[in-house]
Amino acid sequence: MRELFILIIILTLNYQKGNAQNIRQMNTNTDTKSCYIPIAKNIVYGNVNYAVLFSGASINYERTIYSNKNSVIKHLMLKASGGAFTYYSFKHLSLSTVALLSKSDYYLEVGFGIGYFIYLNPSLEGGLLPLANIGYRYQISEGGFLYRIGISFPEGLYVGAGYNF
Numbered sequence: 213m214r215e216l217f218i219l220i221i222i223l224t225l226n227y228q229k230g231n232a233q234n235i236r237q238m239n240t241n242t243d244t245k246s247c248y249i250p251i252a253k254n255i256v257y258g259n260v261n262y263a264v265l266f267s268g269a270s271i272n273y274e275r276t277i278y279s280n281k282n283s284v285i286k287h288l289m290l291k292a293s294g295g296a297f298t299y300y301s302f303k304h305l306s307l308s309t310v311a312l313l314s315k316s317d318y319y320l321e322v323g324f325g326i327g328y329f330i331y332l333n334p335s336l337e338g339g340l341l342p343l344a345n346i347g348y349r350y351q352i353s354e355g356g357f358l359y360r361i362g363i364s365f366p367e368g369l370y371v372g373a374g375y376n377f
Contacts (some may be wrong), residue, residue, distance in 0.1 A: 225360025252355035257374020261367040287312040301332040321349040
């Protein structure tokens, strides 16, 4: 009886050890790692912009929320922005999403969002305004310097530079 009990314990321990090795092998062979693109999660940059009636500047923060090298949208970010414009002396705060489309570190950038505009002139009222942009971005995925150029509503033509980490 004692030998049978020891044999059952040995066989049980041996069986669990074999299953643990199989689970570890299955996890290393998953295909989810091949879809992921390593990218720095935080991006800070400044923009200067020019339109026919005004010019301005803004500071921006983006946080990467999605990366997949097998999809059309390679990276998707949430963006918070604040800045000032010379036309009627107004300031803005905005939230938007930015999608990067490409096969390398050179991206087509498309963004949509909403901004709240505050006029410093008391006779004018501020309000919400839709935002949209399309442009070119060079950004090294693992982190470092980035620059961008494009056209945006309501900013007009913009040029920006910053750092991702």
